[in-house]
Amino acid sequence: MSSEVDGNALGGDLAEIFAVDLTGAAVTCGGCKTVSAVAALLVWGPAPGLVARCPECEDVVLRLVRAPGQAWLDLRGAVSVRIPLPAPE
């Protein structure tokens, strides 16, 4: 597991695609249904792409591939992503 880092490694790329910091979002694993903070995911990469795995079962929950001028975000391994937003005034 030498190339393993945690989900904070996803922060920069996700912030470029979404307008909010997603490292505090909660992702539900499609395999074991465990809910984990994005920052707690196990991450391999960055090349050929970022692969984020569930810290509980190691199933892939997120893939992010960066190419010049475009990015692919594959979330099929996640049941859902809960994104914290500012509460309305």
Added chain:
Amino acid sequence: MSIISPGFGGRRRSSRPDLPPGQYLTHDFPVLSAGPTPRVPLDRWSFTVTDELGQKTSWNWEEFNALPQEEFTVDIHCVTKWSKLGTTWKGVALDTIFENLESSADYTMVHSYGGYTTNVPVEDLLDGKAWIVHTFDGEPLHPEHGGPARLLVPHLYFWKSAKWVNGLQMIPQDEPGFWEEAGYHMYGDPWREQRYQGD
């Protein structure tokens, strides 16, 4: 359209006609992984071809090593832009694996321990263009580089050369594998710079 250069000699190295567009030369062997390195004990290793009817043909480690072995030297090209020239491997040609198999499928899905997949057309595995290798540079293939055995398809980008390979599934229609689902090219010819979908 074979671009393999068996027995690569240093003579052509100065002008580098063997470096595909956009690639740079490395003498390291970078490790790229999409997950934890599976540790597969040899007495539990097997390689299985599943045809389009679901029939399986398997080789255990002993049977696989009893197949005719080839030693060869080829250039490898990673989509992350490094190329490594004149790498020497030993293993079993896919021609040997396919010898007694009957299948009319035109495509394969390559499967690995750990769950990795990649798609390769059958014709790119035949005629001495692809091997299941277990030895690199005279040494048993290190787990970080795909040992006990990996696929080697040197004329395509290196993500097609699946590490920790454990099987091939014959499929009638082309389907995307692990990286092809997430933006990478379905075929991956380094000489045409087929890195991403649409290249």
